[in-house]
Amino acid sequence: MGQFGxxxxxxxxxxxxxxxxxxxxxxxxxxxxxAKTSDGTIDSNHPAFVxxxxxxxxxxxxxxxxxxxDSIRASDHYQKLFSKDAKCVDDSDCQLYPAxxxxxxxxxxxxQTAFEALHQIDDQLLLSENPVDSPIKSFVxxxxxxxxxxxxxxxxxxxxxxxxWRRMLKLPPA
Numbered sequence: 105m106g107q108f109g110x111x112x113x114x115x116x117x118x119x120x121x122x123x124x125x126x127x128x129x130x131x132x133x134x135x136x137x138x139a140k141t142s143d144g145t146i147d148s149n150h151p152a153f154v155x156x157x158x159x160x161x162x163x164x165x166x167x168x169x170x171x172x173x174d175s176i177r178a179s180d181h182y183q184k185l186f187s188k189d190a191k192c193v194d195d196s197d198c199q200l201y202p203a204x205x206x207x208x209x210x211x212x213x214x215x216q217t218a219f220e221a222l223h224q225i226d227d228q229l230l231l232s233e234n235p236v237d238s239p240i241k242s243f244v245x246x247x248x249x250x251x252x253x254x255x256x257x258x259x260x261x262x263x264x265x266x267x268x269w270r271r272m273l274k275l276p277p278a
Contacts, residue, residue, distance in 0.1 A: 105184040105224050105225065106225060106226050106227030106228070106230065107225070107227065107229045108230045108231070108248050109221075109222035109223055109224070109225035109227075109251075110222065110223050110226070110228060111139075111142065111247075112222055112230070112248060112251055112252045112255065112256070113218075113219040113223060113255070114217065115252070115256055116215075116252065116255035116259070117215075117219060118218075118256075118260075119210065119215075119255070119256055119258075119259030119260050119263060120178040120212065120259060121261050122259075122260065122271065122278075123158070123211065123259060123262075124153070124208070124212070125156065125278040126263055126267060126270065126278040127151055127155065127208060127228065127266065128278070129162040129196070129202070129275070129278070130151055130270070130275070131199060131202070132203060132204040132205065134273070135140065135150070135151050135152045135200040135201075135203075135204040135207075136150055136151075136152035136153070136194075136195030136196075136198060136200065137150055137195065137196050138192070138193075138194040139269055139272035141272060141274055144207050145193060145196060146272055148192075148265065148268065148269060148272070149192045149262070149265045149266075149269070150194075150195075150202065150269055151204075151266050152195065152201040152202070152207060153185075153190075153192035153201065154262045154263075154265050155207045155208060155211050156182060156185055156186035156201060156202065156207055156249075157186040157187075157188070157203060157262065158211060158240045158258070158259055158262055159178055159186065159191075159207065159210050159211050160182065160183065160186055160187070161255070161259075161262050162176055162213075162214035162215050162217060162218035162255070163176045163177040163178060163214065163254065165217060165218050165221075165254050165255060166221055166222050166227055166243070166252065168219065168235065168247060168249070168250065168251065169216060169222075169225055169229065169238075169247075170229075171221050176210075176213060176214040176217045176218075182202075182210075185201065197254055200207045201212060215255070215259075218255060219255075222251070222255075226242060228248055229247060230245045230248030230264075231234050231246055231247075231248060232246065233245065233246065233247070234246055234247055234249065234250045235247065236250060240253075243244055258275075
């Protein structure tokens with residue numbers, strides 16, 4: 105097997121580790137709440153939405169790598185709640201989004217599965233053309249670059265949303 109998948113996985117592991125640090129001390133009853141300040145509610149992604157959204161991507165990665173993804177593929181319910189087109193909404197009564205524990209368990213399992221799979225991938229597959237026809241293709245021309253983004257940069261950019269949300273709620277840095 106090749107080395108590129110291992111390199112991608114070794115770097116990408118930092119994102120889920122950071123996400124777990126950011127979420128560890130957030131009480132479950134506010135995990136799905138929009139930030140509220142004296143000026144009102146701030147329309148920004150809360151941790152439940154971010155983690156749920158990120159849960160979708162490891163299965164996409166396995167699909168792109170032509171590997172089975174049944175064990176981590178998100179349910180239709182998750183797809184509807186957390187797709188790139190879904191809107192994050194306040195869930196103060198904890199009725200809309202899955203519980204924090206479920207989200208974090210699914211998140212950790214999905215990323216671990218993807219990282220393990222990457223260790224088995226041939227370099228030639230990762231060097232192949234990015235198969236996703238979107239504007240990002242001009243910036244990430246190979247499948248390996250796309251996988252690296254989905255498992256690395258994408259996670260870290262959304263971790264920034266959780267970090268900002270924490271600060272709006274006056275929680276300490278993680």
